[in-house]
Amino acid sequence: MRQPDPQKLDALVGRLVGDVGACVTGSLIVLGDQLGLYKAMGDGKPVSAAELASRTGVKERYVREWLSAQAAAEYVQYDEKTDRFSLSPEQVMAFAEEGSPAFFAGAFEIVQSMWVDEPKVEQAFRTGEGLGWHEHSKCLFRGTERFFRPGYNANLKTSWIPALDGVEAKLEKGAVVADVGCGHGASTILMAQAYPKSRFFAFDYHGPSIEKAREAADEAGVGDRIVFEQASAKDFPAKKYDLVAMFDCLHDMGDPVGAGRHVMETLADDGTWMIVEPFAHDHLKDNLNPVGRIFYGASTMICTPASLSQEVGLGLGAQAGEMRLRKVALDAGFSRFRRATETPFNMVFEVRA
Structure with a gap:
């Protein structure tokens, strides 16, 4: 066995200290968000x-410790002269x-669910059975x-809808849309607000999410x-x-090809299938970056696990490419597929028969 390089070991330990600090700070971000501390500032x-x-109705001693931790993380400014x-x-x-x-507090609720549900994922690793979306903690959905x-x-x-050929004109005139x-329901609500002449039908297999939507x-x-419907x-x-x-859901499906075939059956003759997916390159080496780190972790x-819990279980993962x-x-069964646009976090595809 090779002996460790002291300098490389120090660098690794330094990075781990930073990562432990990030994990600890993540829990404090969720706490501050839930208590309304950020919004009160x-x-x-x-x-x-x-x-x-006083503003938030919680106890001062806890707030001072939380503020101190946030200042150490450089997520809050501290003025030593005024102690504010x-x-x-x-x-x-x-x-x-x-x-x-740039709102990021919600991301840490997703991370919270990973910690809470880690024992379930560990079991999935051992059995290969997967873990359904509905089996996660509620903080994941929110x-x-x-x-x-x-x-x-x-x-x-x-940018996303305007990048699709002819779709925005249809929506402005009055189209029939399935989400x-x-x-x-965030995506459906935004589309309904933007295109008041169109009709929207939104589907999810998770009943409690439909109620929230x-x-x-x-x-x-x-x-x-x-119209929201469980399906x-x-x-x-x-x-x-x-x-x-x-x-951001196709890669979670056990049978995305089967889902695509059903889309084909439900589209109008000149209809469009818009697929929004997490940004990813096609090769692993090109995804070894901060965004890839987040998406591969969430995918794990x-x-x-969500895909492997379903029929077929293709397991595309969040970095499918x-x-x-x-x-x-x-x-x-579609014949036309193109990347219409992208952001640092998403790719938007236009798919037609």
Whole structure:
């Protein structure tokens, strides 16, 4: 066995210290989000621990320790002269503003579910049986909606739909749209708000998510223009849709080819299948970066187990890449497949018969 290089060992230990700090800070981000501490600092004005405790109805001693940890993580500003804490404009966007394109608090609820559900995933590793989406903790469902919604809000109307050939014109005139795998309905609600003349039908196999989606749509004032229904990607009702959309969910399906065949059967003659998937290159070596690190980790704990728990169990994973997604679409019977646009976190594909 080779002897360790002391300098490399020191570098590794240093990185591990940073990663342990990140894990600890992640739990504190969830805590601060749940207690409303960030939102209470959302005006950016300096505040003492006592003042923040008073604003949020929690105890000062706990708040001071939390603020100190946040300052050490450089997620909160600290002024030694006044002993006050504040959020910078950038930190406000990341932690206090739900509608911000940089809002990140929801991501840590997803990470929370990974820790809580780790014993279930360990069992899946040992048996190969997989772990269904519905078998995870509730923080995953809430966190997923809150994590993806800012990206959808920033890109769906401004770049993703306009990048599809002729789709936006149909939506503005009045189209029939299916949102498959809708979760808590963030993507459907945004489309309904952007295109009031169109009709929307949203489907998810997870019943509690459909209930949450209905509540969210009513709160957003578009509940009368969206029909939410519990159904899988292989049996949702056919209505000759002008657009079938799947947002960050195709890779979670056990039989994405079968889902694609069903999409083919439900589309209008000139309909479009829009697939939004996590950004990934086709080869592992090109995904060994910070974004790939997040997506491979989530895929290990959530996406791949979800697929392996279903029929076929193709197990695409969250870093499937364009080539594998193209093969799914072509195997499903489609003949046209192109990458319409992309962001650092997503790829958007246009698929047609």
